[in-house]
Every structure is written in structure tokens, then in C-alpha cells.
Amino acid sequence: MKTHQAILLLIFLLGNNLETQSQPIVSKPEVGKPMKAFTFNNVRNYKKSQVCLEDFKGKWLFLEMWTATCRACIAAFPKSQKFQDEFSGRIEFFLVGLNTVRHNKGIEKVYDNAVKNTQFRIPTAFDSLVFTAWDVSAVPTIFIVDPQGTLRFITNGYDLTAEKIRDLIKGKEVSFLPMYDDEEHAKYNVVQPLGGDNVISCSALSHWKEEEISSGYG
Numbered sequence: 001m002k003t004h005q006a007i008l009l010l011i012f013l014l015g016n017n018l019e020t021q022s023q024p025i026v027s028k029p030e031v032g033k034p035m036k037a038f039t040f041n042n043v044r045n046y047k048k049s050q051v052c053l054e055d056f057k058g059k060w061l062f063l064e065m066w067t068a069t070c071r072a073c074i075a076a077f078p079k080s081q082k083f084q085d086e087f088s089g090r091i092e093f094f095l096v097g098l099n100t101v102r103h104n105k106g107i108e109k110v111y112d113n114a115v116k117n118t119q120f121r122i123p124t125a126f127d128s129l130v131f132t133a134w135d136v137s138a139v140p141t142i143f144i145v146d147p148q149g150t151l152r153f154i155t156n157g158y159d160l161t162a163e164k165i166r167d168l169i170k171g172k173e174v175s176f177l178p179m180y181d182d183e184e185h186a187k188y189n190v191v192q193p194l195g196g197d198n199v200i201s202c203s204a205l206s207h208w209k210e211e212e213i214s215s216g217y218g
Helices: 003-021 071-075 076-085 107-117 128-133 162-170
Strands: 060-064 092-097 124-126 141-145 151-155
Touching: 060 071, 060 076, 060 124, 060 162, 076 092, 076 162, 092 107, 107 124
Parallel strands: 060 092, 092 124
Antiparallel strands: 060 141, 141 151
């Protein structure tokens, strides 16, 4: 092989390798299996500024994925706080906010306003990469992890009640609404909106849920 051909081949191989490395690795958590390990930095409103999955062992963990534009997510903050207060020491609610500047600018301020204007004390981290890594395509999404670190449910949380949390703690059988029905729900991808980056605005239709019609914190 001639020298210039070898150089071209090397450039081609390196280019393909870099392109592969730039693609996000989707490793979606699976119900019934150990929850994917995570580490969140710059945690707000918590006793530690960095947390990982091991920090929550021994408690039921409710990881709430949310965005600044999700009114249903923000409207559920007081509900999560109520559960946290009622079952203190046995459960832990933890928010994970999508903070991509392009699609979700200002989420930190939304959270700070919620803390300032109410008795809200649920901690949060802001991590956009985990939304992609865990294939979170709609919000609210709640990952419910048992005290041993096994993922038990992925739900939207609309039917989350104190009674169900109590049954979880007691080891009773509990069921939750699925995240969405693939045959009926029009997915809105929170990481990559419909139409890509060059669309000024777009809409997605799905079944109406009364819980989603509520005001949030500005």
C-alpha cells in the first residue's frame, strides 16, 4: 500500500472511532435489576454536595426526573415533600433536573424559587447526561429503587399515594401506572425535541390528564 493511501486509511479509521466515541451510551435501567450506578455533583439542599447510589442504601429511593417546562413535575413538589415528611428515615425523594442550556435554560432558578416560596426541601442535582444514558424521553419519570438497590418501578407518579408507599415499606405487593403506553402516547423527547434543533416551536398530542393542568413556580 502506498504511503498516501495508508495515511488516508488511518484518517478514515480515526474519524470513525471519534464519531463512535461521541455517541451517547444508552444504558437504560431495567425493572427487577440493580439500579444503574450514578454519581451526582453540585447537589443542592442536601447534607452532601456529591451523592451516589450507595448513599441511599437502606431506604426506598424515589428519583424524580424533571424539567423547568414540566408543570406536572413542579406541581408535584409539595406532594413529594409531604411523603418525605411522613415517611422520614425510610424513604428518600431526590430530584434530577435536565439543565441543557439550549432546551431547558433557567431550571436552577425554578428550583430555587420553589425552595424560597414554599417549605420545599427535597434535594436536587442537575444532570443532562443521565437523561440520555437512561433513555428518559418524557417527564415526569420516577425511578423507584428498593433499599437493596434494585429498581422496582418506572412510573410517572400520578398514582403515587401514601398508602402505596406504606405498602412498599411493609413489603406488600404494589402496582403503579406505567411510564407511558407506547401504542397511545405521543412521546415528547425532552433531550431532543420534535423536529430537531432548527425548529422554533412544535407540539405533541397525547391523552389529556387532569393532573397535568396546574400552575407551577415561576
